[in-house]
Amino acid sequence: MKHAGAWNMLTAAVCMALLGCLQAQELQGHVSVILLGATGDLARKYLWQGLFQLYLEEAGKGHSFRFHGTALTSTKQGQEVIAKVLESLSCPRDTAPGRCAELKAQFQQLSEYRRLKTPEDYLALSKDIEARVQHEGLQEVGRIFYFSVPPFAYAEIARSISSSCRPGPGAWLRVVLEKPFGHDHRSAQQLAAELGSFFQEEEMYRVDHYLGKQVVAQILPFRDQNRKALDGLWNRHHVERVEIIMKETVDAEGRTSFYEEYGVIGDVLQNHLTEILMLVAMELPLNLSSSEAVLEHKLQAFRALRGLQRGSAVVGQYQAYRGQVRRELQKPDSFHSLTPTFAGVLVHIDNLRWEGVPFILMSGKALDERVGYVRILFKDQAYCAQSEKRWVPAQSHCLPQQIIFYIGHGELGGPAVLVSRNLFRPSLPSASWKEVEGQPGLRLFGRPLSDYYAYSPVREQDAYSILISRIFHRRKDSFITMENLLASWVFWTPLLDSLAHEVPRLYPGGAENGHLLDFEFSGSHLSFSQPPLEQLVLGPDSAPMPSDFQVLRAKYRGSPLISAWPEELIARLAGDIEAAAVQAVKRFGKFHLALSGGSSPVALFQQLAMGHYGFPWAHTHLWLVDERCVPLWDPESNFQGLQAHLLQHVRVPYYNVHPMPVHRRQRLCAEEDQGAQAYAEEISTLVTNSSFDLVLLGMGTDGHTASLFPQSPVGLDGKQLVVLTTSPSSPHRRMSLSLPVINRAHKVAVLVMGRMKREIAMLVSRVGREPRKWPISGVLPDSGQLVWYMDYDAFLG
Numbered sequence: 001m002k003h004a005g006a007w008n009m010l011t012a013a014v015c016m017a018l019l020g021c022l023q024a025q026e027l028q029g030h031v032s033v034i035l036l037g038a039t040g041d042l043a044r045k046y047l048w049q050g051l052f053q054l055y056l057e058e059a060g061k062g063h064s065f066r067f068h069g070t071a072l073t074s075t076k077q078g079q080e081v082i083a084k085v086l087e088s089l090s091c092p093r094d095t096a097p098g099r100c101a102e103l104k105a106q107f108q109q110l111s112e113y114r115r116l117k118t119p120e121d122y123l124a125l126s127k128d129i130e131a132r133v134q135h136e137g138l139q140e141v142g143r144i145f146y147f148s149v150p151p152f153a154y155a156e157i158a159r160s161i162s163s164s165c166r167p168g169p170g171a172w173l174r175v176v177l178e179k180p181f182g183h184d185h186r187s188a189q190q191l192a193a194e195l196g197s198f199f200q201e202e203e204m205y206r207v208d209h210y211l212g213k214q215v216v217a218q219i220l221p222f223r224d225q226n227r228k229a230l231d232g233l234w235n236r237h238h239v240e241r242v243e244i245i246m247k248e249t250v251d252a253e254g255r256t257s258f259y260e261e262y263g264v265i266g267d268v269l270q271n272h273l274t275e276i277l278m279l280v281a282m283e284l285p286l287n288l289s290s291s292e293a294v295l296e297h298k299l300q301a302f303r304a305l306r307g308l309q310r311g312s313a314v315v316g317q318y319q320a321y322r323g324q325v326r327r328e329l330q331k332p333d334s335f336h337s338l339t340p341t342f343a344g345v346l347v348h349i350d351n352l353r354w355e356g357v358p359f360i361l362m363s364g365k366a367l368d369e370r371v372g373y374v375r376i377l378f379k380d381q382a383y384c385a386q387s388e389k390r391w392v393p394a395q396s397h398c399l400p401q402q403i404i405f406y407i408g409h410g411e412l413g414g415p416a417v418l419v420s421r422n423l424f425r426p427s428l429p430s431a432s433w434k435e436v437e438g439q440p441g442l443r444l445f446g447r448p449l450s451d452y453y454a455y456s457p458v459r460e461q462d463a464y465s466i467l468i469s470r471i472f473h474r475r476k477d478s479f480i481t482m483e484n485l486l487a488s489w490v491f492w493t494p495l496l497d498s499l500a501h502e503v504p505r506l507y508p509g510g511a512e513n514g515h516l517l518d519f520e521f522s523g524s525h526l527s528f529s530q531p532p533l534e535q536l537v538l539g540p541d542s543a544p545m546p547s548d549f550q551v552l553r554a555k556y557r558g559s560p561l562i563s564a565w566p567e568e569l570i571a572r573l574a575g576d577i578e579a580a581a582v583q584a585v586k587r588f589g590k591f592h593l594a595l596s597g598g599s600s601p602v603a604l605f606q607q608l609a610m611g612h613y614g615f616p617w618a619h620t621h622l623w624l625v626d627e628r629c630v631p632l633w634d635p636e637s638n639f640q641g642l643q644a645h646l647l648q649h650v651r652v653p654y655y656n657v658h659p660m661p662v663h664r665r666q667r668l669c670a671e672e673d674q675g676a677q678a679y680a681e682e683i684s685t686l687v688t689n690s691s692f693d694l695v696l697l698g699m700g701t702d703g704h705t706a707s708l709f710p711q712s713p714v715g716l717d718g719k720q721l722v723v724l725t726t727s728p729s730s731p732h733r734r735m736s737l738s739l740p741v742i743n744r745a746h747k748v749a750v751l752v753m754g755r756m757k758r759e760i761a762m763l764v765s766r767v768g769r770e771p772r773k774w775p776i777s778g779v780l781p782d783s784g785q786l787v788w789y790m791d792y793d794a795f796l797g
Contacts, residue, residue, distance in 0.1 A: 029141030030064045031472075032129050034165075036157060037148035038069030038113065039081040042178070046209075047148055048082075050464040052089045054472055055107050064138055067107075068125065070116035078113040086111060092459070123164040130168070142172035144471060151180060155194045162198040174471055176205045179271055181480070183262055184496060185489035192482050205471050206480035210272040212463030212470075215405045215415040217478070219279040219374070222405075222417060222428065224288050229424040233378065235353045242280060243375040244273045246363040246407075250370075251318060251509065252341060256328045259321075263339045265499075268363040270492045275480070276374055277359060278302070281349055291477035295484065302487040304351040306645075308495035309603050310502070311525040311567050316342035316517055317504040318366035340504045341365040344519045345495070346526040350644060358521055366509035367517075371410030375445065376403045378423070393421045393451040400447060411444060412436075414460060418444065418452040428455050523610030525567070556765060557777075559786040563795045566603070566753060573751060573789045574607040577694060578615050580747060584693045585616045592687050594623040594695040594737065594745070596706065597638025600753050601696065602645050609649035617650045621686065625695060625742075626707035627660035629669035629733035636731060658682060660722075660735045669724055669733045676735055680721035683741070690721055691784075695737075695745040699752050701760050703774030706742065707734035715739055716771045716778060739771060739778050746784040750776070757794040 033051060037043055051067055058065070069082050086108045091100035116122065133140045145161055147154060154177065166173055177195070182188030195204065210216050223230060232238070246268055252259045259267065282301040285293035318341050325337050342364030349359065382397035391399055404418040416436060419426045436454035443449070470478045505528060507513045518529040554561045562572055577593070584591040595601065608615065624638055632639045639659040647657065661675040662668055669675060683690050697705045707725045708715045715723035715738040722741075725734045742748060752761060764774055771778025780786060 030133050030138040032066050032143045034068045034145045039071045039073050043148045044085050046464040048085045050468040052107050053465040054468050067111040069113045082113045119160045119164050122160040126165040140171045143167045144174045146176040158198040173203050175199050181485050185493040188489045208271050209463045211478050212467035214457050215407050225427045236355050236357050238378050239357050240377045240379045242359045244276050244361050246372040247367040248365050251366045253324050256325045264343050269361050273361045274488050294477050304349050305491050306348040306350050310498040313345045314519045315340035315504040316507050318509040319506050346521045368511050372407035374405040416456045418454050434458050524606050556788045561788045563790045566791045569791050570603045570607050578612050580694050585619045591620045592692045594625050594692045596625040596698050600698050605645035609646050617652045621656045623658045624660045626736040627662050628731045629662045631663050662735050676722040692745040694747045697750045699776045703776050705776040707736035708775040743781050748786045750788050752790045752794045755793040758797040761794050
């Protein structure tokens, strides 16, 4: 009996505990959603519907909700706007009309509008939330603030929330931010710092609504679920190219103030298309559900992106845009905008998986169709002996092989995943994806729809509805982190700077564009396929274009000068280096080339790597002119730059590559380690008379060259071939070839690029040989040739 009594007591205790758990599940707490900018365009079109969808999904699951629409609009006017929006909300298709009306009425009862402007308004809102929670006997678990407002208002709103409207202890805060997140790297850093002073990173959810689109959200799961089939295909050996495209038929009318600040690159490519690029190119983490692992693999992909140059992009502007800007922004008739409304960009990823594969990113306004897609086109490595009429789509390897993530619109009209039948049958979750029914006559990317395994969502969902649900459930992997954001701007800012004064190609818009915006690529260079309309017929008063001035030959300091626009200059210098290499190898069997580091030669390295297949790399020895005293794998290392932009793309025998020994015995440039002497001995042993065939130099804004600096006598004379020097900028310690060994070279090429070099170029043109003041003035080969290569910005300003 004792045991029975104890058992009954234990059973009662377990039941009470289970009942308590059930009751706790029934009411987990109250959530307040505050929509800032609730009467704006984005809120009216998407966000209120997304909040209604959240309510439909979560009602009855243990949370109570209150939705606070806020704006600067007066209370009466705001209430009228919100009432109309709430009345227009729609339920899922399978919801009965009566049930839909009931649910809408419930949501309307839980939604309100209030004006929110001053810190006092935020404090009053917070007190109202607390009073309501207390009155209804609830526990507050969190607040969501959705910023549907311009970025210039972020800081003031963030300050008010942080000081007056944070939830109490134990409740969470989630702050949702809409793009744009800055217009370049510096402004993005500034915005991140401002918001970071008010919110923790885990509290912030930066929205890129493309990550909520069903097909985009399916890219990583698709790759994961089809690992077995894709492992051997998803690489440079099989992928011919990747296209990431977003075309629009509408123009920028009504948004010209935004477009004048951001253009199409800031509006679409830097965010939407870059995020998709990462999803396609990143290595798959073992655990796809780990947000941290996904982020880390994204950042690794960002680090492998090859830097963009001016020649990496083509830009255009529809003809009506300037007139729209003048009207909307009240500009004079003489105003001419340089803002691109169309851009095509060629991206390369320098890693083992994607080396050499072109990624094409393209977007524009006023184009011929509205469509978005990602197309992975595989190499055609087969030959079919039978005629094409006998090819079977599911079997013939001579038909195109492609995977298409069809984001929406276009011929299909909605989202879909397409895989060529001659590749493999893909695996997609049957609960959420279904096979597309055949549509006779429909062709996509040159093939009938029947050539593909095609899948579409069982139920189409709006991107914002998906993202709002993920915010509520704390799914951070669908949002942009600060590291991700800044990495993107680091990649795009140099291109934006180089295009700042570029005149975009004018296009009429729509179907009339014809082939005017078609572009083609060679190596790392992108260009339009045909001349612009203005150049098809040149009148007597036609203004000369930059391309009309190809190469200017002159004298500078008594030596030959070659001047051109950057692309032509780099092409000419690369051609001259190849010619010198071929001649040296023909005469002596080898070519000794000494290269400088820094940013100027990067484009040259890329040109040599991608456009000079006749270069005798197998017989070329590569030396460094100078090196920073950092480990060779450090990003600031000149050797690391050479490795990233040249060595990994060409076949130079490893024993022909001669990095400077700055890191010996675990120390950097220690005098007692005699690294400079060791490099000098290596030069003396391998280079006849220590005379390089060609030395490539640059010129600093202070007149330094190599790592020989003004006001320092080190390396300017004497018998030393290699010296340790001190730079005025960090890292201060350097190793450098000396001026005497530079002047022993058979040829010295000095590359000078950029408007910031104009002043020193003018100064050096007038001075004599004064290497202590301007080391570059001491460069004059004893018996070799000196040639200056200057772009027009450096030479003419």
